[in-house]
Amino acid sequence: MSAAIRIQQVSKRFGSTQALDRVDLEVQQGEFFGLLGPNGAGKTTLISALAGLVRADSGSLTVMGHDVQGDYRAARRHLGVVPQELVFDPFFTVRESLKIQSGYFGISDNDSWIDEILENLGLASKANANMRMLSGGMKRRVLVAQALVHRPPVIVLDEPTAGVDVELRQTLWAFIRRLNEAGHTIVLTTHYLEEAENLCTRIAMLKAGRVVALDTTANLLRRFSVHALRLRTGGALPAELARDGAESGGWWSFPFDGFDQVETLLARIRAAGCRIDDLEIGKPDLEEVFVRVMQGPPQGQAN
């Protein structure tokens, strides 16, 4: 079985900017994959190279085993891309846009699938509205719908929830999850890290055109992030305790690896005669992982 996406040693330079620097990445069929990184890290360039919108200077990219240059017709038929920019064609209604998009992929009688997409994205009532008349959120839904008209096995969403309200986000993720469960491979870029944490089973982090972390979400959380005991005390902490923690906004934070360390820590605080006013245990999150990975020096290919 070929990989859903295989990216090998892909580089791309725009003028003096190295947008992609020997990127290697493989996404297996059926995965829900996250592509994270700050603005300008190369996420969109990578997606564009995959979609044939940008030509890589070197390296190769395949979608379901089809080379995106040499076998572009098959590669594009297997790929659905939701672009980041909120673009639309003002001449057409929602249904016309979707029928035309189907036609571009060579599909002429697609009405039942179009109806299903419209229904699932909460667009059914807007089917005959002109694109110009739609709100930003509705236009975003149409963009998702347009990417799905040809039932692509691989779906790439480039920041689909940027500036989108809660309702759409939930509708969208419920639908995308169903598609994933039905066997579609999903690749997602987002700035909302809790989204990536909840949805993606594996994550790649990009920085300055290079993959700086690549692992399952669980492993990343385990490797880069730790639990922390967070507490607020009545008096000042003695120096030997303060040395092990960090204070911010009246809260002290003590990282720990295993829960047996919590007892020791609490005993030391009690012994120091400090009163604990408030206490919680902080769970590791992807945001912390992200910050750590981005602060660290480029490590080349992790994993």
Next chain:
Amino acid sequence: MRHSGFSTLLYKEVLRFWKVASQTVAAPVLTALLYLLIFSHVLEGHVKVHGVAYTAFLIPGLVMMSVLQNAFANSSSSLIQSKVTGNIVFVLLPPISYLEFFLAYVLASVVRGVVVGTGVLLATFWFAPLTFAEPWWILVFALMGGAILGSLGVIAGIWADKFDQLAAFQNFLIMPLTFLSGVFYSINSLPPFWQQVSHWNPVFYMIDGFRHGFFGVSDASPWLSLAVVGACLALLTVFTLNLLKRGYKLRA
């Protein structure tokens, strides 16, 4: 069943101008009609060309000018709008080859040119007795001229990053070429120097050959016009296809 994306792209390009036909069809027909009213009012009775009354001579020129200008306008404005708004991506993501892309945009331009040209003809032919001496030439030059300008429109639409760049292309290249091509006069009435200049203008041959189809007489032989126009079309097609193949300004 799968077919090629070409037919849908052609259909979409035709639908695009047809949805705003008041701007893309009715307005140019009205403009041509105004030219006819003004020029024929001033010159009818004073000028005869090739033994043809001036108004009758003018009508095919206006028809062909409308074909050419609207063919250019169709592909160029569609492409620049799609680029500026970003929706060009909808055409770039599907499995459409650069050849299909080229043919769809150029053919839609020809359709728009022919629709407007027919509109101009219908609006003007009853102003003067018009003959259709060798109608095949009418068709051949309308289609080839439309394709040439449609192709130029593709080049301009892809090259221009902003609307004012496209306007410059139109104002400083397309307009002078079409106006100084013998739409309003026979180049035989020009001083020798300007006659020579006109012979270097490919649009002259498009209009002259087109007009030959109506009256059976023209400044140049229709066969020479056919050769020049055919060569231009072949050259532009190769050039445009090469741009598209390289992904110039469309696929970075």
